[in-house]
Structures are given as structure tokens and as C-alpha cells.
Amino acid sequence: MGSFPLFPEQASTIAPDVDHLLYFLLAVAVFFTLLIFGCIFYFAIRYRRRSERELPHVIHGGLTLEILWSVIPFGLTMVMFSWGASIFFQESRPPANALQIYAVGKQWMWKLQHIEGQREINELHIPLGRPVRLTMTSEDVIHSFFVPAFRTKEDVVPGRYSTTWFQPTKPGKYHLFCAEYCGTRHSGMIGWIYVMEPRDYENWLNGGAPTGSLADEGARLFESLACSNCHKPDGSGRCPTLVGLFGRNVQLSNGATIKADEGYIRESILQPTAKIVAGYQPLMPTFQGLVTEEGVLQLVEYIKSLGPRPGAPAGASMPVVVPNKR
Amino acid sequence: MASEGHAETLALREQFDTADQQKDASTLGMWVFLITEIMFFGGMFLAYSVYRSSYPVVFAVASSSLNAVIGAVNTAVLLCSSFTMVMAVRAAQLGQRRAILIFLILTLILGMVFLGVKAYEWNEKFVEHHVPGPTFHLEGVEMQGPAQIFFSLYFAMTGLHALHMVIGVGLLTWLIIATYRGRFSAQYMTPVDIAGLYWHFVDIIWIFLFPLLYLIDRHLR
């Protein structure tokens, strides 16, 4: 049976925060459990029935006590709520400089793509000490990306993107589980996260022979699907230019504005008429069925790589921290 | 059961002490049943609201493909049936057996007319390929998926409404037979009363279904 742990490893920046909250909750739980068990034992023995004829004095209740044991637990729960919510909020906000990785869940495997072009199945290599952001979707049913050592979990839902992030703090090999039941081989949809020293990670990145960066693959796809016929870089085509699109606010024909994030780009590829850019006609055909989820992610990465348009309005762009390796 | 021995017009069941208590219980029971119906249709209204807010344009186009005039006429038919139903209940309150019978039959006929029109409309959908499935196609929108969701909701909502109408028609038929046999009087008219509640409730559901399904942004056309 080998080793027999009772507590999971802490291997991300968020893990100690989660565990501290756990300790607090455990302390509260143990206190109240002992209080209740103690009272029951004490009362049960102290006031055990000594004669069938005894009739205890009637006590109807006490308002002070009722208020006390409503207010104190309420106060404690509000601490639990705020504390838990603040951790959650942190978990929901990937840092801007995070390393972007794309994941596609499929019965019953994880397919992961690095920006540099490396692809992995059921394995993910990441560098130590750097935040990693995963943009994820599913090809079939709902899955869930769960790394116990990082204390993170997020569902991977078909038809939309979801996001999770973590910053590993300890090199090593950690479990990756699918946590949302997804069919026959659900328990086989597992893998490993390898956290490597940055230098080892660089070596690993250079070790494989990828066909090119993810954005390059996206660019090839962009050509082969003939997207470039209409989406011209200078905006002279029948369709809006995609240069500098990512992270910008887009004015739509119905008057609304929307931020061009991964989800918007995905929707615009698969359901082009859902949101029409102001000043353009709904001409674009759908690419549903013509391009896989992985392909869509490559296109998203390509459009992201087109960088900010010169003179883009301030505050509306995605900061580009990582120099392109191409 | 011991109550068979009671006067048939009163039909007091053994668990009750008085006729008032029995009538109160039945009415309350019907109202509680109706709120379960609110929640039942509520689930579909929720799905409808979510998708209408996600796909407003598709829903407007899909809605405009329905025939608003037929919808409005059918709404009127149902409102008329509610009127005849309440007149039947009134007749029961006054113990006018002949009037109960007439109004119940009128309600039944109007209910059947509604269902007939509904059947005609559904048939149209089959002809126009507006039935969700592999052959589905709606002119005028690129996004066939959400358009199909509109029609899925259309069929689910009108279908379950129609199912309730069919149950109502069954109830009416039973009431007509019972009235004919003289079961009801001013003293005992609970079944007519609670069937009336049910019928009006089904009417109210349609009062919401009609504008939500038929009348989305008609001006766009």
C-alpha cells in the first residue's frame, strides 16, 4: 500500500490560504462538536432517570440563550463566508502576466497545448514560481480540471470557455483528476502535473520538436479556412480587422459593447451572427463543425498574437508581457 | 365507505366533521395544487427567459414566424371559455342545474375549439419544417441552433399547456355527466368550483404564453 498520507501536499500559492481557512473551520467545528457531545454526555448522566415517577421541573426556554446561540454562530459564519469568498475571488482572477495554456477535455483524456506549440495528453509540464492560466473547454460532456495539491478545480464545459489559474511553489509531480463525472472511464481521465525548475522547463520546451508555436498553427488555420479573404489586417476587407482586437471593447450593431475575450472570439467563429460588430453586415458563415475545439483555441491564440493595434485606446488592451518567441 | 349512506347531494366524507370543512379542504387543496402548477410551468418560463435574453434577435425572428392573428383568436376563445366556466360556477352556486349544464357544455366546446386550432398550428409547423430535429430550418436567421431552441420551448410550453387543456376537457366531461345525473346543488357544488379554478388557471398560463411566444418584437418584420 506504500505511503499513506492524511493531508494533501501544498504546492501552490493558494494552497496555504485554503488550508488556513480549513484550520479555522476545523477549530470551530471541533469546538462545537465537543461542546454538543460534552453537554449530551454530561446531561444524560447527570440527569438520568432515577425513578419512573419523577417529573422534572418545566423549563420553557430562554430568550437570552436563543439570541446568544443565533448571533454567535451567525457571526462565525460571516467570517467563514468573507474569508472563503476572498480566497475564491483571488482564485477567479488570473494575474495578467500568467503563462497561458489551453486545455481541451474529451472523453476520457486531457489535451493540453502550450503557446510555444508543445502538445501534451494527460500530462502538463509547467515552470515553478510562475502563475499559469488555463483556458479550457470540452468537446463532449462536462469535465472538471482538479489538482488537489494546488487546491484548484474548475469545470470544463462544452460550448464555452472556463478559466483557472495557479502558481506552483514546489517542484514535483502532482495528480490531475477529472472531478466531474463524465462517463464510463471517468476515473481513467487522470494525469500528472509536472512542476519543473524554470531552467528544466526551458529545456523541456526546447526538447520536443513542435511544428511551430500555437499562434503559427492558428495562422495556418486562418489561411486554410480562408478567413484572411475578408478579415484583412488593414481593415479594408468586408469584415473588421482582427489586429489589436483582443482585450479591446467592441461596439456592436445593437448598441452594446463587449470586451473581446476568448469567449467572444470563440462565439464569433462558431456563431458569427450572435454579435455583429457595428458598421458590418452579418456575412460570415458559421465554422461550427469545420474546426475542432483545439483549432478554435489555436485561432484564438493567433488573434491574441496579432498584438495591440498601434494607437489603441489606453486601458483597453491586454498587457503583453511575454515577448513572442517566434 | 360510510359516506355512501349520506344524502348524495351533501356527499360528506367520513374524515370531515362538516360540509364547510370539506369544501374548505377541497378548495385549499386545489389552490395548493395550482401553485405546484405555477412552479411546473415556472421551470419552462425560466428556460425561456434565459434563452430569450441570450438570443433576443433569433427569438424575435422565430416568434414572428408564428401566426399572431390565430394566436390572438385562440386567446379570445380561451377567455370566452373562462367566462362560460365562471357562469357555470355561478349557476352551481344558485343551484340552476340546467344553466350549469349549458355553460359547461359551452366551455367544453370552446376548449375543444382551442385544441383544434392548436392542432392546426402544430401541423403548420410540421409543414414549414419548424419542428426541432434534423429537418429543422427557419428562414431569416443564421443561428439555426437557438432558433431550434425557441421552437423546442414553443412545443414544450404549448404542448404541456395543451395537455392540461385535455385534462380539463376530461374534467368537464365528467362534470357534465355528473350534473346531468343531478349530483350538484347549491349545497354541494365543490367539484364544479374546483374544476373552475383549474380551468381558469390553465387560461392564465396561456395569457402569459401568448405574448411571450407570439408577440416578440413584431415591429421588426
Place this chain on the structure above:
Amino acid sequence: MHEQVDSVKTYALVWIVLLILTAVTTAVAYVDLGAFSVVVALVIAVVKMLLVALFFMHIRHSTQLTRLVVMGGLIWLFILLLLTFADFSTRGWTGVPGR
């Protein structure tokens, strides 16, 4: 047992108002009111519902308990809609897909 028997005139009046409202709601759908068209449609529907419930279903003569039951049903429907829309209407606020 004191049944409140309404007059035929009351019922007929309610009936006619209902028919008029049906015509109004149909007609108004062809007028461009922007976002208000759904509001108008729902307000008319609620008025029609109230007419049917108050008069045809005798809520105006009914006990407090019956009114409580009806209100309860409507409030629960509202809870279902409100809290689900707490999700659907705030999606995308953080700018992080899926959050």
C-alpha cells in the same frame, strides 16, 4: 356557508375587458417600443391574470389563507427567476471567461 354570488354583469364586464386587452397586447406588439415592448406585454398579461384570478377565481372573496398560498406560489417563482438570473446576468463581469 355564505357564497358570494357575483352578478352576470360583473363577469361579462371582466370578460369584455379581457378581450379588449388581448386585442391591445396584439396591436402594441407591432409598435416599436424598444426594450419596453416586453414590459408592456408583461404588464398587460399581469393585469389579465389579476382579472381572471380576482373575479373568475373569486380571490376577492377568498380567505387570507388562499391569498397567502397564491402569493407564496408567485414569490417562489420569483425566487427561481431572480437567483438564476443572479448567475446569467452577471456572467462576464469579471472579464475572465467562465467566471
Place this chain on the structure above:
Amino acid sequence: MITEAAVEREHYLNASYGIKSWLLTKDHKRIALLYLATVTLFFFLGGAFATLIRIELLTPTGGLVSSETYNKLFTMHGVTMVFFFLIPSIPATLGNFFLPMMIGARDLAFPRINLLSWYLLVIGGLFALYAMLAGGVDTGWTFYTPYSTTYSNSWVVATAIGIFIAGFSSILTGLNFIVTVHRMRAPGMTWFRLPLFVWSNYATSLIQVLGTPVLAVTIVLVFCERVFHIGIFDPALGGDPVLFQHLFWFYSHPAVYIMVLPAMGVISELISVYSRKPVFGYAFVAFSSVAIAVLGFLVWGHHLFVSTQSVYAGMVFSFLSYFVAIPSAIKVFNWTATLYKGSISFATPMLYAFGFIGLFTIGGLTGLFVASLGIDVHVTDTYFVIAHFHYIMVGGTIMAYMGGLHYWWPKMTGRMYPEGWAKLSALVIFLGFNLTFFPQFILGYLGMPRRYHVYPDEFQVLHVLSTAGASVLAVGYLMPMIYFIWSLRYGAVATANPWGATGLEWKTPSPPPVHNFDEMPVVTHEAYDYSTVMGEVIEVG
């Protein structure tokens, strides 16, 4: 103690004989026994599935059954236990039998609808059984789309129909109880003289009536989606699978309170009668039942914290979830305070009540963990959640159900159960339960996901402990099954009020006459006024 004449007396069991007199009965007491037999059957069926699951999990490699079979086992365990055992368990058996008696009524308001409810449960159960025998269903009891609608190759439709029909059984029971409590109370039985068991069943009925229809329509939509591929939840057509989760949990979270509220009602009765004191803070305990029923509808989104629900909705739901903790805490504290300066008897039902309070406390406190967003992201869909809800459902509801069965057994059957065996089984169940489920908290925090057929080696020790506990638990549950049946023939004959309890159900002979009371009761006292029954107390041997 008891005369032979009492045995000859006509009561609801010997008033008529034959299959027909049972299958067509409108007597709530007989219907309660029909339910008792039905849910017991489903309990042991669900238990059999659980046993196979636990045996399978002894080894990490999944040697006993295939993945496909394993997935069907946990699905059918969940479906059977939730829809065909836990939801009907206390309300439809103990509630059906005693709610009318406790308020001094001859029957429920709608006896024929009551019988219909039982038939609906049976028909729904037959559909579910058919699905199980024909090949089983593998979606998990939660039926998440699009797996259930598009990808699963199992008997989803038959199971869905079964649950849909059983749902109507639940709705009609709730409706019947609500009307009965409003309209059938005996003279003098005011709302604040109602036993707390009635209050909690009333609150349960509210949930059944308001929540179950939403499940019903959700099942209809899943059914349509699976059969006609219409796309309401299908992401390929622009549908949203998360919408399904909202609809499902709008019912299924409150359903947890359908399962546990009646249990709380039972505990209130037991704690009071075996400490011979009125429940401390009666009004608070009564209103906390209604508060739980209402608040229970505001928190369903805490099942969706990692489901890509919006962050803000997650926060709202987490915040609201903590409000449920308050009425639950009020109950636990008031029960404990009731013991203070009481006259505490250690009869078997009281042992179950102690067990309930302890285990419910643990289950409830771990509920605070999973309601906290930061912790829940880590523990949701792991064994932590499994352990948490089994502490509530098994440690809570089934403990109370067993306690209630022992408490009312003399009234229902006219016979006493064997006290020694009963105490032993209560102890075995308590120990077996903790050994089964406590290790699962640790497993869950370690990261062991739920619904895993094979698992990493390092989790094995805890799984073995859990399985060992499960076998103890199984023995604990089999014992009452045997001695209850034994007691029907050989148990000591019960008096009208063997416990010195105050409820109206104890004011009539055991077993009760067909119409419950020989003389219709008039209530002049509040509930739990033990000074009124001291004269009736007879020592139990």
C-alpha cells in the same frame, strides 16, 4: 399490565382481512404500513448497491466489476436511496401514520389521494426497477446534461419516467399534509399546541409542493432532449448545460431538507419524551423548521461554485447558504438544552436521538466547510462532500427514522421490540456509521474525486477502513429488520402509552382503532405537558 380483552379489541389491523383490504384501503395507517414495506424494500436494494460499491473500492484497481457496472451501481444507489427511500421515508410512513393522529383527525384530508400517492411511488419504483434490471443507468443520480441527454448509453428514459412519477407521489403527499394541518385539527389544537413533528412535516410539505414540480419539468425537458434531440440544454445548439444544473438543484437542494426536516421533527419528539420535559424554546424550534424550508430554496447555487457559474452568483449563494446554519444551530442547541435538568431515559429511541444530534452536528458543521467558497473549490465533487451528506442523510435522517420506528413501533403494531437487541443495534449502527464515513472526510480533503472506479494507491488504507465500517453498518441495519419481524409475534404486548408521552396518538389504544380515536379528542393543553400523563406511566420491563 394488560388484559386479554385488549388483544381481542377491534383495531385497524384486524378490522378487515385480505389483500384487497390493504391494496384498496383508504386508512392512512394502513397506507403508512404499505409505504413502510415499500421503502424498506428500496432501502435494502439501495443498501445492496452500496455494499457492492464498498467491496469494489477495497482495491484501487477495480477488479470486482467493470467501470460501466460501477458507474451504474453508484447511480442506482443514489436514485434508489434519494427518490425511493429517503424522500418518502419519514413523511410517508411515520408522518402518514401519526400526523393525523397527532392533530386529532380521523384521517388525512384526502385519503384516496393518499392511496394514489402510494401507487404512484410503486409505479415510479417499478419503472426505476425495470431500468435497473434491463441494464441499469449510469448518469449519476444528478443526471447532468449533456451526458444524460446525449452521451449515456443506458436506461436514462425509463429511470427519468420513474422519478417523474415518484415526484408526483411526493407532491400529493405534501399537498395532503398541508391541507390536513390547516383544516383537520381537533378542537383546541391551535398552531402552537402542535407537536413539533407536525411542524416539521408541514415545513417539509411546503418544500415538496414548491420544489418537486420544478424537478418534474426538468425531467420532462431532459426526456424530450434525449428522445427528440430538441436542444434545450444542448451546447451544440447554443443551449446551456449549466441551466440544467440550476433547475435540477432548485429542487434537489431543498430536497435535502425534505429528507432531514421530518427527521428533526422525530428528534424533537424523542428528546422531549425521554427527558420528560417540553422542548426547550418550542416556538424557535417550530419556526426554525419553516425557516429551513424557506431558506433552503435560496441556496441551490452552492452546488455550482466550480460549474462556471458567475463569481458574483457564487458569492450570493455562499452568503445565503450560511443563513441555513442559523435555524439548524438553533435546533441543535435547543435539543441539547432540553436535556438540562430532565429525567433522561436511555430507551433505544433516545440512543438514536443522541446519535442523531451528534452526527447531524458533524454533518452540519462540515456543511459550513462546503458552503465556504474557498474550501468548496477544493472539496466539491470529492469524498468530502460524500461524507458530509451521508452524515446528514444516513447519520441524520436514517438515525431519526430508526429512532422514530422504535418509538412508535408499539403504537403501530401493538407490540414492544426487544430492548436489549435494539440497544445493541443502535450502538453497532453508530460505530459502523462513523467508521464508514469519517475516513471519507480525510479522503476528500486529500483529493479523492467521487464516482471513481479506480483510484491512486495512496487512498487505499482509508477506503479499506470505510469498507470495514460499511460491513459493520450492514449488520447494524439487518438486526432491527429481524427483531422487528420477530416482535410482531413474540414481542411483549404494548400498552396505550408505554413511554408516558403526551401526544394525542398515545391517548388511544395500541394499535389504534380504525378511526384513530374512540372518542374524538379535545385539546386543552400545550404539547409536551408531562404533568397530564404522569398517571398513565407504567414501568416498562
